[in-house]
Structure formats: structure tokens, C-alpha cells
Amino acid sequence: MRKVKIILYGVGAVGNLIAKFLLKKEGIEIVGAIDIAKDKVGKDLGEVLGINKKLGIKVTANATALLSKVKADIAIHATSSFLKDTFPQITTIIKHGIKVISTCEELTYPYYTAPKLAKELDIRAKKYKTSVLGTGINPGFLMDTLVITLTTVCQKIEKIHAIRVMDAATRRVPFQKKIGAGLTVEEFKQKIRRKEITGHVGLEQSVAMIADALAWKLDKIIAESVEPVIASKTVRSRDIKVETGKVAGLRQEAKGIMKNKEVIVLDFQAYIGAEEESDAITIEGVPSIRQKIQPCVHGDIGTVAMVVNSIPKVIKAPHGLLTMKDLPIPSAAIEDMSKYISS
Ligand SMILES: NC(=O)c1ccc[n+]([C@@H]2O[C@H](COP(=O)([O-])OP(=O)(O)OC[C@H]3O[C@@H](n4cnc5c(N)ncnc54)[C@H](OP(=O)(O)O)[C@@H]3O)[C@@H](O)[C@H]2O)c1
Numbered sequence: 560m561r562k563v564k565i566i567l568y569g570v571g572a573v574g575n576l577i578a579k580f581l582l583k584k585e586g587i588e589i590v591g592a593i594d595i596a597k598d599k600v601g602k603d604l605g606e607v608l609g610i611n612k613k614l615g616i617k618v619t620a621n622a623t624a625l626l627s628k629v630k631a632d633i634a635i636h637a638t639s640s641f642l643k644d645t646f647p648q649i650t651t652i653i654k655h656g657i658k659v660i661s662t663c664e665e666l667t668y669p670y671y672t673a674p675k676l677a678k679e680l681d682i683r684a685k686k687y688k689t690s691v692l693g694t695g696i697n698p699g700f701l702m703d704t705l706v707i708t709l710t711t712v713c714q715k716i717e718k719i720h721a722i723r724v725m726d727a728a729t730r731r732v733p734f735q736k737k738i739g740a741g742l743t744v745e746e747f748k749q750k751i752r753r754k755e756i757t758g759h760v761g762l763e764q765s766v767a768m769i770a771d772a773l774a775w776k777l778d779k780i781i782a783e784s785v786e787p788v789i790a791s792k793t794v795r796s797r798d799i800k801v802e803t804g805k806v807a808g809l810r811q812e813a814k815g816i817m818k819n820k821e822v823i824v825l826d827f828q829a830y831i832g833a834e835e836e837s838d839a840i841t842i843e844g845v846p847s848i849r850q851k852i853q854p855c856v857h858g859d860i861g862t863v864a865m866v867v868n869s870i871p872k873v874i875k876a877p878h879g880l881l882t883m884k885d886l887p888i889p890s891a892a893i894e895d896m897s898k899y900i901s902s
Contacts, residue, residue: 560897563870566591566631566657568648569638570599570607570618572733573662573862577635578608580863586896591629592618622648626655632874635866636661640760642673646680649691653684658873659691660866664761666693668703668882671767671780681880692873692881696861697723698761701838701852702825703768704883709840709848710773716844719769722826725855726833727808728796734858738808739787740831741799747787747806758785759827762813766823770815772884775822783812794832807831868892871899 563586567578570592581587592604599607605614619625626634634652639645642665649666652659669677684691693699702721710716727735739747739756750756763782770777790807793800801807808830815823836854841847872886883889892899 560586560895560901562586562588563633563874563896563900564588564590564631566593566625566629566634566652567604568593568622568634568636568652570594570604571596571637572731573859574635574637575608576859576863577637577866578604579610580867581635582610582614584867584896585894586898589614589616590631591625592616593620593622593625594618595620622651626652626657631657633658633660633870636663637866638663640664640757642666642669642676646676649680650683653687653689653691656687656689658689660869660873661691661693662695662862662866663693664695664698665764666691667695667698667761668764668768668771668884669693669880670771672763677880684880685878688878690873690876690878690881692869692876692883692886694865694869694883695761696856696858696865697759697827698765698768699865699883700861700889701856702762702827703765704889705838706765706769706840706842707772707884708888709842709850713842713844713846713848716773716842718820718822718824718843720824720826720841720843722837722839723828723855724833724835724837725829725858726831726836727829728794728831730829730858732796732798734829735796735799735808735831738829739806740796740808741801742806744787744789744806751785756785756809758809758811759829762811762825762827765825766813766815768882768884769823775815775817777815777817777822778819779816781814781816783814785809785811788828788830790832792832796831799831801831808833864891865889870896874900
């Protein structure tokens with residue numbers, strides 16, 4: 560059985576975790592690595608991953624040269640959150656007939672916020688007989704694919720409410736900084752104004768994916784402002800101490816409005832000291848559904864799993880721009896990867 564050949568495009572925090580997981584996985588061969596970061600270019604991938612072992616794969620910033628030279632089935636792409644930034648990277652990959660799985664949040668469901676780029680990507684993917692999927696834990700699963708799946712048992716739906724609460728103390732320090740942990744409220748607001756804190760990207764995409772799955776024609780999607788969560792007592796992670804009154808993290812909501820009613824509400828909260836971590840989905844309908852995962856799914860572990868488990872589905876999928884909504888029921892690919900692509 561042949562191995563699935565993979566190029567890594569972006570070996571930052573998430574790309575690094577994906578690479579390490581792939582190295583342990585049977586039926587996978589990493590055949591190249593692309594990144595523009597100065598501390599990575601020209602180094603052996605093993606060194607970049609910090610695994611004390613040379614892999615004989617040099618990280619290159621020249622995507623076109625590598626893609627022209629190396630035969631690969633899929634590029635695992637993890638560089639940025641918005642399609643306007645990733646579009647040139649992804650179109651460079653698909654020109655070589657290579658499929659793409661990307662963690663770009665906007666790409667998980669780009670039809671609402673970037674419809675022209677989405678259409679163009681679909682056209683180009685079909686032209687080069689390849690496929691592109693944006694996925695991850697959220698967006699990609701917890702607040703969209705899982706919600707959509709749960710609606711399957713409903714005859715009638717009035718309202719959907721999903722809430723993700725994460726204790727940021729258990730996450731990477733860059734993530735804790737990204738959500739403003741330890742800042743004063745004024746510093747937090749300033750960073751929001753300067754777009755140094757962008758909050759969670761993907762809620763609007765998740766709302767749009769759910770609405771389209773249900774054929775709900777929303778009047779609008781409201782992306783609420785990113786709000787600080789203020790510590791009511793001193794809380795800490797291993798590296799950051801948050802005193803009472805300072806920012807422990809953030810909260811943001813997105814709402815789908817139909818006939819003047821909030822029919823979809825997604826509520827994302829990530830802060831140091833969250834006492835009860837959970838992913839909860841409530842569907843008000845016939846029947847009503849209350850589903851809760853406790854503690855919430857770990858973001859990094861879940862993202863790596865979503866990306867890797869999607870490999871066989873994307874290999875077998877039709878050409879074009881794909882979303883999680885278009886693929887078969889998601890499932891784990893825990894055995895040798897070649898078993899899933901040969902069946
Ligand atoms: N959907 C989800 O559930 C999910 C989950 C986790 C992460 N994500 C998203 O996935 C993306 C990657 O996350 P991360 O934490 O790994 O970010 P990161 O640590 O910043 O890593 C990104 C890497 O890609 C490199 N890069 C940027 N632009 C590039 C380009 N044009 N060509 C080649 N390499 C390029 C970066 O280099 P520089 O440092 O020099 O820019 C960096 O080394 C982010 O947008 C993140 O928000 C989504």
C-alpha cells in the first residue's frame with residue numbers, strides 16, 4: 560500500500576504539532592516543508608521541530624521551486640487566518656495539482672465573508688483537478704460541523720446556541736497573550752483598536768455554515784465586538800499572573816438573525832481561570848437537544864486530529880473547494896493512513 564506524500568506549508572506552532580504527529584503516523588511520508596520565517600528557512604525540518612533528529616528535509620521559502628520538484632498528494636497548510644492572505648499561497652499549491660488542507664479559519668466557510676475569492680478558488684481547484692478544504696477544531700468542528708450533525712435528529716428547529724468555554728491557563732503562552740491575559744482593560748481596548756488582538760476568527764463562518772446546511776436564509780450575521788473578561792480574583796497560568804480587575808481573556812459572540820429573531824448564537828470564551836471548561840450545544844426544537852463535552856476539547860490536539868483525519872476524505876473527495884459540510888461524516892483515521900485511501 561502506498562504512503563500518502565505530504566508537504567507542510569507553514570511550520571509555526573500548529574504546523575509543528577501536525578508535523579510531529581504525522582512523523583509518528585504509519586502510511587504517511589513528509590516530502591517537503593515551506594515556511595518564510597527567518598528562524599526556520601534553510602534549516603532541517605527536524606531541527607525546526609525540535610526533535611533532535613535530522614529528517615533530510617530542508618525548510619524552504621521558495622514554494623514554487625519545491626512544488627515543481629517534489630511529487631505530493633496533499634499540502635497541509637497552516638500560515639494565516641484570512642483568505643486574502645492565504646489565497647496566493649493556496650493557488651500556488653493547487654497549480655501543481657496538489658490537494659490542500661488548511662487551518663485558515665476564513666477558508667472553513669468563505670462564502671459569506673469572501674465570496675469572490677471562494678468562487679475563484681473553486682474554479683481554479685476544478686481546473687487543476689484538485690481540492691481544497693479549510694478545517695480545524697473551531698472553526699471546522701465544535702461550533703459548526705458538530706452542531707450541523709446534531710440537527711439531523713430534529714424535525715423542527717427554533718434556535719441553536721453553542722458555547723465554548725476554555726481555561727486559557729492550560730493553553731500555550733502565545734495563545735494567552737493573543738487573548739490579552741494580564742493586560743489592563745485600557746491596554747486591551749487599545750490592542751483591539753490597533754488590531755493587535757483580533758479575537759477568535761471563525762464565528763461568522765460557523766454561523767454561515769450552519770445556516771446554509773439548514774437552508775435558513777439569514778437577514779444578517781452579527782459579529783459582536785470582542786469583550787474582555789475581567790478577573791474577579793487573582794488567577795494565574797504557569798507564566799502569566801492576572802490580578803483582580805485585569806483582563807483574564809476574552810469573550811465574543813456571533814449571531815445569525817432571521818425574521819428579527821436570533822436563530823443561531825455562538826459564544827466563544829477563553830480566559831485564565833475559567834472554572835468549568837466545556838463545549839455545549841443547545842438546539843431548541845423538536846426534539847430539543849442538550850449536548851455538553853466536559854472539559855472542552857483541547858484546541859491544539861483537536862486541530863491536529865481534524866487536519867490529519869481529513870486526509871483520506873479529501874483524497875477521495877470531488878475536485879473543487881470543499882467544506883466540512885460537503886464531506887462524508889467526519890471520523891478518525893487512527894490506523895495506517897493507506898488503509899483509508901485504498902478502501
Ligand atoms: N481552524 C482552527 O481550529 C485553527 C486552529 C489552530 C490554528 N488555526 C490557524 O492556523 C494558522 C496557523 O497557526 P499557528 O499558530 O501555527 O501560527 P504561527 O505560529 O504564526 O505559524 C505560522 C507559520 O507560517 C509562516 N508563514 C506566514 N506566512 C507565510 C507564507 N506566505 N508562506 C510560508 N510561510 C508563512 C509563519 O512565518 P512568520 O512567523 O515569519 O510569519 C509561521 O512560521 C493561524 O491562522 C491560526 O489562527 C486555526
